Amino acid sequence: MQKKMAYSFPDEVLEHVFSFIQSDKDRNAVSMVCKSWYDIERWCRRKIFVGNCYAVNPRIVIRRFPEVRSIELKGKPHFADFNLVPDGWGGYVFPWILEMARAYPWLEEIRLKRMVVTDESLELIAKSFKNFKVLVLFSCEGFSTDGLAAIAASCKNLRELDLRDSEVDDLSGHWLSHFPETYTSLVSLNISCLGSDEVSFSALERLVGRCPNLRTLLLNRAVPLDKIANILRRAPQLVEFGTGTYTAELRPDVFSYLAGAFSSCKELRSLSGFWEAVPAYIPAIYSVCSRLTSLNLSFATIQNPDLIKLVSLCPSLQRLLVLDYIEDSGLEALASSCKDLQELRVFPSDPFGVEPNVSLTEQGLVAISWGCPKLESVLYFCRQMSNAALVTIAQNRPNLTRFRLCIIDPKTVDYLTHEPLDVGFGAIVEHCKDLRRLSLSGLLTDRVFDYIGTYAKKLEMLSVAFAGDSDLGLHHVLSGCESLRKLEIRDCPFGDKALLANAAKLETMRSLWMSSCSVSFGACKLLGQKMPRLNVEVIDERGHPDSRPESCPVDKLYIYRSVAGPRVDMPPFVWTKDEDSSLRLS
Amino acid sequence: MDGGLVLLGGGGGSSGVSTNESAVSKVEVVSEASSYPAESELELGLGLSLGGPGGVTGKTKAGNSPWGECGRILTAKDFPSVASHRANTGGPSSVAVSGIKRAAESVPHEGGSPTGVSQVVGWPPIRAFRMNSLVNQAKAPRAEEEEGVGEKDKPKDALKKKPYNGKKISSGVNEKGHLGFVKVNMDGLPIGRKVDLNAHSCYEGLAQALEDMFLRSANSAGSEKEQVTKPSKLLEGSSEFVLTYEDKEGDWMLVGDVPWRMFLSSVRRLRIMRTSEANGLAPRFHERNEKQRNKPI
Numbered sequence: 026m027q028k029k030m031a032y033s034f035p036d037e038v039l040e041h042v043f044s045f046i047q048s049d050k051d052r053n054a055v056s057m058v059c060k061s062w063y064d065i066e067r068w069c070r071r072k073i074f075v076g077n078c079y080a081v082n083p084r085i086v087i088r089r090f091p092e093v094r095s096i097e098l099k100g101k102p103h104f105a106d107f108n109l110v111p112d113g114w115g116g117y118v119f120p121w122i123l124e125m126a127r128a129y130p131w132l133e134e135i136r137l138k139r140m141v142v143t144d145e146s147l148e149l150i151a152k153s154f155k156n157f158k159v160l161v162l163f164s165c166e167g168f169s170t171d172g173l174a175a176i177a178a179s180c181k182n183l184r185e186l187d188l189r190d191s192e193v194d195d196l197s198g199h200w201l202s203h204f205p206e207t208y209t210s211l212v213s214l215n216i217s218c219l220g221s222d223e224v225s226f227s228a229l230e231r232l233v234g235r236c237p238n239l240r241t242l243l244l245n246r247a248v249p250l251d252k253i254a255n256i257l258r259r260a261p262q263l264v265e266f267g268t269g270t271y272t273a274e275l276r277p278d279v280f281s282y283l284a285g286a287f288s289s290c291k292e293l294r295s296l297s298g299f300w301e302a303v304p305a306y307i308p309a310i311y312s313v314c315s316r317l318t319s320l321n322l323s324f325a326t327i328q329n330p331d332l333i334k335l336v337s338l339c340p341s342l343q344r345l346l347v348l349d350y351i352e353d354s355g356l357e358a359l360a361s362s363c364k365d366l367q368e369l370r371v372f373p374s375d376p377f378g379v380e381p382n383v384s385l386t387e388q389g390l391v392a393i394s395w396g397c398p399k400l401e402s403v404l405y406f407c408r409q410m411s412n413a414a415l416v417t418i419a420q421n422r423p424n425l426t427r428f429r430l431c432i433i434d435p436k437t438v439d440y441l442t443h444e445p446l447d448v449g450f451g452a453i454v455e456h457c458k459d460l461r462r463l464s465l466s467g468l469l470t471d472r473v474f475d476y477i478g479t480y481a482k483k484l485e486m487l488s489v490a491f492a493g494d495s496d497l498g499l500h501h502v503l504s505g506c507e508s509l510r511k512l513e514i515r516d517c518p519f520g521d522k523a524l525l526a527n528a529a530k531l532e533t534m535r536s537l538w539m540s541s542c543s544v545s546f547g548a549c550k551l552l553g554q555k556m557p558r559l560n561v562e563v564i565d566e567r568g569h570p571d572s573r574p575e576s577c578p579v580d581k582l583y584i585y586r587s588v589a590g591p592r593v594d595m596p597p598f599v600w601t602k603d604e605d606s607s608l609r610l611s
Numbered sequence: 612m613d614g615g616l617v618l619l620g621g622g623g624g625s626s627g628v629s630t631n632e633s634a635v636s637k638v639e640v641v642s643e644a645s646s647y648p649a650e651s652e653l654e655l656g657l658g659l660s661l662g663g664p665g666g667v668t669g670k671t672k673a674g675n676s677p678w679g680e681c682g683r684i685l686t687a688k689d690f691p692s693v694a695s696h697r698a699n700t701g702g703p704s705s706v707a708v709s710g711i712k713r714a715a716e717s718v719p720h721e722g723g724s725p726t727g728v729s730q731v732v733g734w735p736p737i738r739a740f741r742m743n744s745l746v747n748q749a750k751a752p753r754a755e756e757e758e759g760v761g762e763k764d765k766p767k768d769a770l771k772k773k774p775y776n777g778k779k780i781s782s783g784v785n786e787k788g789h790l791g792f793v794k795v796n797m798d799g800l801p802i803g804r805k806v807d808l809n810a811h812s813c814y815e816g817l818a819q820a821l822e823d824m825f826l827r828s829a830n831s832a833g834s835e836k837e838q839v840t841k842p843s844k845l846l847e848g849s850s851e852f853v854l855t856y857e858d859k860e861g862d863w864m865l866v867g868d869v870p871w872r873m874f875l876s877s878v879r880r881l882r883i884m885r886t887s888e889a890n891g892l893a894p895r896f897h898e899r900n901e902k903q904r905n906k907p908i
Contacts, residue, residue: 107733190740
């Protein structure tokens, strides 16, 4: 029987058409059309994104996609950022590098997030991939400057080296010198996380000077203010720049030299760094302010009025990260001067103080919601909130896609009415129909989850802490949020019932994290047994869960879908339904 | 165990309830919580079987886990609701989360007594990178206030006030004392751990925590050959392991030698070393052994 369709194209034509399809979702859809499209697509897919490194294993990936040039992997769950995941849990990249070294000699890009990367892995990357171009290690750990030296020395075509927020064992600042003198292809360098006291300044300056395509340079704190000007003068084409420690005694010659250096950077659009910034040197950047689209002052100690003055000079700002020193008054000023603002993050300068140290309240955020029509992404730490404010924000800004509110004291009520903040967050999910990410805080009952389950149809990631009354809350979310991919919960009274009743939902999500909740080990085992394509990990450092009474809830629970089966590198404090200790890393 | 549990098919794709099975489950869940609408405003969701301190009315729901039955890490749930204290005063009693973060590995204990600073791991949710930088900017005067804490028998003038130069992000230590996670490795174990130095105010506390972390879990995992059946005194050098640390200059020193706060400001990471390997560690090692027994730290 002729299965061949009258209008079928030769493979090369289809491949060419597919090459215009970049998004993973679309590519996946293409591959499901028919068997021949599946086959053609898999041979020409160049970029892979693995949201959970344990959802699949390298062999499966390599078998399906033999010609990959770029891979992105994520390891630990998000709450690892807040020290909730014990060290040694997992997320090792080495097995991936090992397999890819054999299968993908032409690999160009590796992007990792929250993974454990060893020097051995870096050395293997350095010698296995001849055309290696991009290395991004986002919130990774486990490696030292020795590994970086290997990358610098061997990767002749390296374009991008980005270590953002990673924990690097700083053995020596001289790894930079391992970039050979003939190496000129650097486009992006982010070493802002390095603590090294000795960064070889001359090596840095020479490197910057000989790389004409350098667009992004984010320095670390060790680079003092008086070294910046020379670096900038060597790279006036920079688009994104991060200073080091931005403090020094005010000296007019240093100031004017620095101001001149900044003003010669006509392409500069993004500034960051500014550790320990002193007001005296802030005016040195004034000449670039009008062009700035992104400004990260979240490590800068400057306060009002210097801070207000600075942001008022940046009318093109699309992205602002700042400490709560900006206060409500600063946010009001921002709302009137920065009409293009899309993303705002306000961090606490004194998160553990009992009394507020600054005058930053819900009013600042409300002002922004009135004044900034393009605002879509918010991360806001504050100490008080009201339902009325949240309703106003929701009505003003239905275009919000990411809304993360952290009221610093758990279970804080609406300070005006003393009620829970259910209604406020309910308004957020009701009005912001494209909301993809939401983090809750304050006093919340099951009602807020009812709203979320009812309205938040596009929600992909939800973070919950110290909220809810009963399993009904969790049930609302799991049964109502159709697009939910990641759910992370801590310190909520959610237990077995909602989890087991919605077991099938878990296979449609990337992962579920629950810590300090009320889930029993029995339920975890049952879930693991009933759902073979879920890995149900109980993370509990108090010893075997069976050594505690049945009613004692598990400490932490991490559930994720996987086609790779149970993992083979579990540490002793991770318990699954399989009691076979031979599977464990001893 | 299969009995009362109904696993819903159909996933979350459709928000509606489409099968009989699903309907049953939903009803189950709904009926269990039918008391929720009226009472939820009063319930503050605390596990009161702990018999925590008052100020809160409410009751443990039937079926919720009785928290009090087992030791666990304290969370803000253990403390009186901030709500009752909040009332526009933002008063000092709202101490639910201020203060030191506590290592997840430290020994859990029962009952919540929020007499002072409470300890909630990972809250507020601020990433370690930012936390380190934040605390580097702590104002000096506060540090002076804290200097008296944790000192035992060392003369105060032994405590030099080290100017914190703000460069050592990785030291995990700060003047405010809020983040003090340093890495700890133990000889023979491939996986290191992290311990929060600021959860302890003296060497004993730290040593105890480390013993629990490394020696106790070695027991329960059953995978370590060198099982120590009774608590060893890492500080006294009488066990087969000693506690050492790497200081800012990169030298490995025996823990316990300098005043606690001085130790905090110079420690970069810890290592539980085999005593046999520690011989060449510090010239005064053996001498120290003698001193340790006589001098309380």
